[in-house]
Amino acid sequence: MPRLLSSAVFLATWWIASLLIGDVKLPPPPAVLAAVISEARSGALFLHLGVTLARVALAFTLAMSLGSAIGYLMGRVRLADRLGDPWLILLLNLPALVVIVLAYIWAGLTEVAAIAAIAINKLPTAVVTLREGTRALDASLDEMATVFALPRWTRFRHVILPQLAPYIAAAARSGLSLVWKIVLVAELLGRSNGVGFQIGVAFQLFDIPLLLAYSLSFTAVVLVIETLLVQPFELRLFRWRPRAA
Amino acid sequence: MRLEVDIASKTFTSAAGEVHDVLAGIRFTLEAGEVGVLVGPSGCGKSTMLRILAGLDPDYRGHVSRPAAARIGMVFQEPRLLPWRSVEDNVRLAAPLADEAKLSALFAILELDAHRSHFPGELSLGLARRVALARAFAIEPDFLILDEPLASLDGPLAARLRDQIAILVDRRTVMTLLVTHDIDDAARLGDRLFLLSPRPARIVAEVAIRTPRSARGDAAIATIKADIARRMAGDPTGRVA
Ligand SMILES: Nc1ncnc2c1ncn2[C@@H]1O[C@H](COP(=O)(O)OP(=O)(O)OP(=O)(O)O)[C@@H](O)[C@H]1O
Numbered sequence A: 001m002p003r004l005l006s007s008a009v010f011l012a013t014w015w016i017a018s019l020l021i022g023d024v025k026l027p028p029p030p031a032v033l034a035a036v037i038s039e040a041r042s043g044a045l046f047l048h049l050g051v052t053l054a055r056v057a058l059a060f061t062l063a064m065s066l067g068s069a070i071g072y073l074m075g076r077v078r079l080a081d082r083l084g085d086p087w088l089i090l091l092l093n094l095p096a097l098v099v100i101v102l103a104y105i106w107a108g109l110t111e112v113a114a115i116a117a118i119a120i121n122k123l124p125t126a127v128v129t130l131r132e133g134t135r136a137l138d139a140s141l142d143e144m145a146t147v148f149a150l151p152r153w154t155r156f157r158h159v160i161l162p163q164l165a166p167y168i169a170a171a172a173r174s175g176l177s178l179v180w181k182i183v184l185v186a187e188l189l190g191r192s193n194g195v196g197f198q199i200g201v202a203f204q205l206f207d208i209p210l211l212l213a214y215s216l217s218f219t220a221v222v223l224v225i226e227t228l229l230v231q232p233f234e235l236r237l238f239r240w241r242p243r244a245a
Numbered sequence B: 001m002r003l004e005v006d007i008a009s010k011t012f013t014s015a016a017g018e019v020h021d022v023l024a025g026i027r028f029t030l031e032a033g034e035v036g037v038l039v040g041p042s043g044c045g046k047s048t049m050l051r052i053l054a055g056l057d058p059d060y061r062g063h064v065s066r067p068a069a070a071r072i073g074m075v076f077q078e079p080r081l082l083p084w085r086s087v088e089d090n091v092r093l094a095a096p097l098a099d100e101a102k103l104s105a106l107f108a109i110l111e112l113d114a115h116r117s118h119f120p121g122e123l124s125l126g127l128a129r130r131v132a133l134a135r136a137f138a139i140e141p142d143f144l145i146l147d148e149p150l151a152s153l154d155g156p157l158a159a160r161l162r163d164q165i166a167i168l169v170d171r172r173t174v175m176t177l178l179v180t181h182d183i184d185d186a187a188r189l190g191d192r193l194f195l196l197s198p199r200p201a202r203i204v205a206e207v208a209i210r211t212p213r214s215a216r217g218d219a220a221i222a223t224i225k226a227d228i229a230r231r232m233a234g235d236p237t238g239r240v241a
């Protein structure tokens, strides 16, 4: 209910603003809806959304799995931490744009370059978060597992993973929003399809309804994924926690 | 099977860099089927010693020989349960080979039936301690280490659990080492009592109790307790019934 209300407020604000500013700069909701429908009819909307989502999925999976593994290693092994730390600081502070441009220069305007560039942007935050989580592992539970001689896999699955879960969830959360933002830039600069590319086209043609049609469809997809996938998953994962009032 | 302990010293270095001795001269042996009881003032080094005997802390001077393939069941001073697994799963994860009949019996004995599907966060401390006991017994240990397992339980329940521990210990040949502050527990459960000095801990007296556990009536317990009290006061003479 509160969600519905806040959506209504959003639409109303938009509509009023478009009346005030003029519908050349800010077209009203029906104009944008018409653009969405026509793009959907031609199939272009789904194609570009699909391509973008595929890139997000690939880059996200790549960065999360690699980042978690590196972070865990750095949290456990002193030497790995010492060796990895300077790289981490470098990557953390490298602007996304630099990574993307360099990737396109070195690997060409290819799919691999785009996905690698997106993944590299997300990687360091995943590493940092998981390193923190690994450092916070409870030594007393580790001792328990040692005394009871739990097999490696049991230990990882039931003792370590549940302790890392909040950190993985946090890394996934912040990582997903980072990837959503960066994927469009990567597409704008070096791909010939995807939502980012379409927004670039709309920008060049100054076709504002088209631009908004793609932006809002993309946002809607992100919202749906967040509420239908990410949030229920988190709830299930943390079932054992006493609920906040 | 036999446990031989000869710890010459164990030191900790505090965060501020000072070194302090925690154990100094702990020497005893324990045979299979025996219950050894460690009694000593708070902070003297009992838990530290148990961690060494469990193989968790290799950083000490001396020697401990423990049967290589011994299955260890340990009740730590805190319950140390996995908060994200149910009571039943906590026990099953440690003892994947225990069958349903055995677990049911164990849960019944420890009065945990109603709590099987609860998470540790939903348990009182006393309940959590009982789950830790269930976990240690479920693996059918050869070497059982109990660090104040009956603390924070009410009198009658503690007494029932103590009897259960006695039954479980007598049913299998298991080496047991128990830390307690309660002279009554010591007198009822122990075969051999080791009285420890304040930190750094040394064994100041060793008391052997000859009467079998099951044959100790109230009178025998009273005699044993009186003897322990005398020993703790520093009188080295006398052997207990
Ligand atoms: N990791 C550690 N670092 C430094 N000092 C420690 C550490 N662990 C224990 N100690 C010190 O060693 C001493 C013995 O601790 P231990 O936990 O073994 O006592 P205890 O006999 O089990 O006491 P209690 O009956 O209160 O459980 C204490 O003085 C404690 O401060």
Ligand SMILES: [Mg+2]
Residues within 6 Å of the ligand: B046, B047, B048, B077, B147
């Ligand atoms: Mg202790």
